[in-house]
Amino acid sequence: MPIFFFAPMKSKNHIPLLPLLFLSLSLNAIQALNNGPNPLVLNCGSPNAGEDADGRKWQPDDEFLITGDKAVAAKAETQDPSLPSDIPYMTARIFPSEGTYQFPLQNSTSRTLLRLHFYPSSYPNFNISNSYFSVIAGGVTLLNNFSASLAAEALSQAYFIKEYYLAPSELPTLNVTFKPSDKQPQSFGFVNGIEVISSPMVFDEEPILAGSAGSGNDFQAATTVPIDTNSLETMYRLNVGGQYIAPTNDSGGLMRSWYDDSLYIYGAGHGVAVQANITVGYKGLPTYIAPLDVYRTYRSMGAFVDVNKNSNLTWVFQVDPNFMYLIRFHWCDSEMTKINQRVFDVYINNKTAASEMDIFAWTNSIATPIKKDFVVHVSNKADSDTQLWVALHPNDKTKAEFADVLLNGLEIFKLSDNGKSNLAGPNPTLSDLMKKYQEAQMAPKSFETPNESSSSTVVITGAAGGAAAVGIAAVIFLVAYNRKKRVPGGDSATSWLPISWNSNSTTTKSVGRSTQGGVSISTDAASNCRYFSLAEIKNATKNFDESNVIGVGGFGKVYKGIIDSDMKVAIKRSNPSSEQGVHEFQTEIEMLSQLRHRHLVSLIGFCEDNGEMILVYDYMGKGTLREHLYKGNKIILTWKQRLEICIGAARGLHYLHTGAKYTIIHRDVKTTNILVDDKWVAKVSDFGLSKTGPNMNKGHVSTVVKGSFGYLDPEYFRRQQLTEKSDVYSFGVVLFEVLCARPALNPSLPKEQVSLADWALRCARNKTLEDIIDPQLKGKIAPECLKKFAETAEKCLADHGVDRPTMGDVLWSLESALQIQDNFESGRSNSSSSGSMNLESVEEEVIDHNSLIAMHRSTLSLGEDDDVEVNKSSASDNTEDVFSLFVNQQGR
CATH class of the missing domain: 2.60.120.430 (Galactose-binding lectin)
Structure with missing residues (x-):
């Protein structure tokens, strides 16, 4: 909404x-x-x-x-x-x-x-x-x-x-x-x-005045504010730790929209987004209060006890002054099984709304949803007073087992002022909005004890006078409010702008590349990621010290860096002589700023300053998938690990094709663009060549051919018509690359073996595929699993896109293969196959890549990002030094 x-x-x-x-x-x-x-x-x-x-x-x-x-x-x-x-x-x-x-x-x-x-x-x-x-x-x-x-x-x-x-x-x-x-x-x-x-009885109890409640879960002595005659305006409605919930998936027939909360989180401490691993039911709570999807996901601080004790999990919202606001918290603890395991305090605008909150003690059961309402008055005494802060902090007074907090959902409503029967605020203007966001801080504040004395001076507007029928407006003010950032070329402006989930604005912001005429970044994208000054980037990389180089690609060098004192990042710096530049830089920002998925990379921010084009990502300890298949093969992946990585990548691509607002075609799927974190969770990266559109009525996008040789869809190459099935073809090459542990193209091999796609299909047709799989895997793959996996890869490589499966079908097949392998490894295999595998022949025409290989040897560039080569002097067995772009496991 x-x-x-x-x-x-x-x-x-x-x-x-x-x-x-x-x-x-x-x-x-x-x-x-x-x-x-x-x-x-x-x-x-x-x-x-x-x-x-x-x-x-x-x-x-x-x-x-x-x-x-x-x-x-x-x-x-x-x-x-x-x-x-x-x-x-x-x-x-x-x-x-x-x-x-x-x-x-x-x-x-x-x-x-x-x-x-x-x-x-x-x-x-x-x-x-x-x-x-x-x-x-x-x-x-x-x-x-x-x-x-x-x-x-x-x-x-x-x-x-x-x-x-x-x-x-x-x-x-x-x-x-x-x-x-x-x-x-x-x-x-x-x-x-x-x-x-x-509307059903959504507001069924009087909210508690922030600052008036005592400790624990006892709110009997707290001051409540009657709202029976007040109307409310929905300012924010957030599915904390979860994804956007469309109106059609809302509960109670109210057709509400629930939004991602990550844009409102203050500072770098985003915590961890978690999904419940047990069944969540309403258990007495009316179903119309919130959909179950809100209670199935939540955000907590994570496992770093020492850090948690000295910090908050904080959200900041822009609101209209001189109104009372109702803040509704949705909680459902699906982890704790006894009292005093997770206890925390709740603050609203520096007032204690609740202390020593223990969700399990409140419900006396696990995975039980509850909600609680509080009110606070926002004045206009200072610019900062037009902001509403919500903070959660672990409580150490009870000596709880874990120093952590949790929140599942958050709603903020503006209450009508009864004296004037009014819910209206001023017209927004761009200049006013810019001023309001200049006060955003670069780093999260350390925890401070709220000023309790202020709670006694809060002005409460009367609740008895209102009109017979009053109105409320649902204002979703989506603001990436993490940092104060300077717009290049201006000393006093800020790049943070409010944005909307429900529109794809064409408004753009020129961030002026001095050497190439400027880069246009939409205000949506600029609001969703952080702007770094060149000074910050130089400080993070020790002035681009060569010892920090961890990779080199078609876009330029990749450096390991440190920002905000202790946060590891991967910094990709454009090479001025590279053929890739402004367009890829802009596309990467526009794409990644809008996408949130566990199996897609997360962009932290960018720098466009003094002729530089720099992208900043989360650092990821396990590097690229290719590094673990060959090139020295530092860590030999088990077959099950390889399957799980393929499944993760397939989930990311499936989301791009079907889960985003518009179909997104990656256009450069390969093993160097599949990254893995410390827990071996796969993420698809590098969206510089991606294509999208408001509709796919034609079923394709007509565009100049770009991609990586060896992975390139032959139908796309012939017809210059890009479809999501082009990604499916490239992913089929990845599957054979994982199985055979060899590059997609290897010119040193005999002519018929140069292209992995051609060679693997020929071996499958001749029933000799087992001869070319990775020797490390011989005898370790369940025969039926290998058959299922190979069939899936073969179908992906069909010559015509219409004959290829969707990524959803590929994902289903890979998950089936993983189940077969699990049964095999646990001794529960029901397969009667004990000898060699009998693969079905591939009826599709085998693709001839000779022309592509010839062009590759003549150094013709199609604009792709070349394979990233690891700098051996900086790479070591220490996983912290392995190149990767994403490590922050926030489940976004």
């Missing part, structure tokens, strides 16, 4: 209840509200009903419009590629003068969830930059003098949604009024979509 900004305005003309008109409303519309799980979902400005990309049915809005004779229906003149669906964004209801919707309420005793969808595009006869308007729902101002165009521009997104939980009303209807601003000439209001949902 995109960012929402709502501004306040008082209603001057209350729209009276019109009973006769209400009775004339369509019975079908009323039925839509009374069907429980089926909310009222309106496609504003459209005369016809339709379905969005998720299959949700949207109906026309005209029968609910009770005033607004001048309101017109309009169709957007342009369609941004980031729009998830034509419905409801390509049509709009435009209000040149005041207009009001009236919706029947299914249950006046419960809150109403109201969502407003906005796409500030070009509409015929209307200049979107003139649109300033207010929105009042049930007497509560949601927006005042609001410009959707300014908000979208400042936040770098094409569309957004505003979401409100309205307080219960005594009236059987809800009026939502759009009123153009009288301060702006030719002003008008508009809306693209409206959702009205009867």
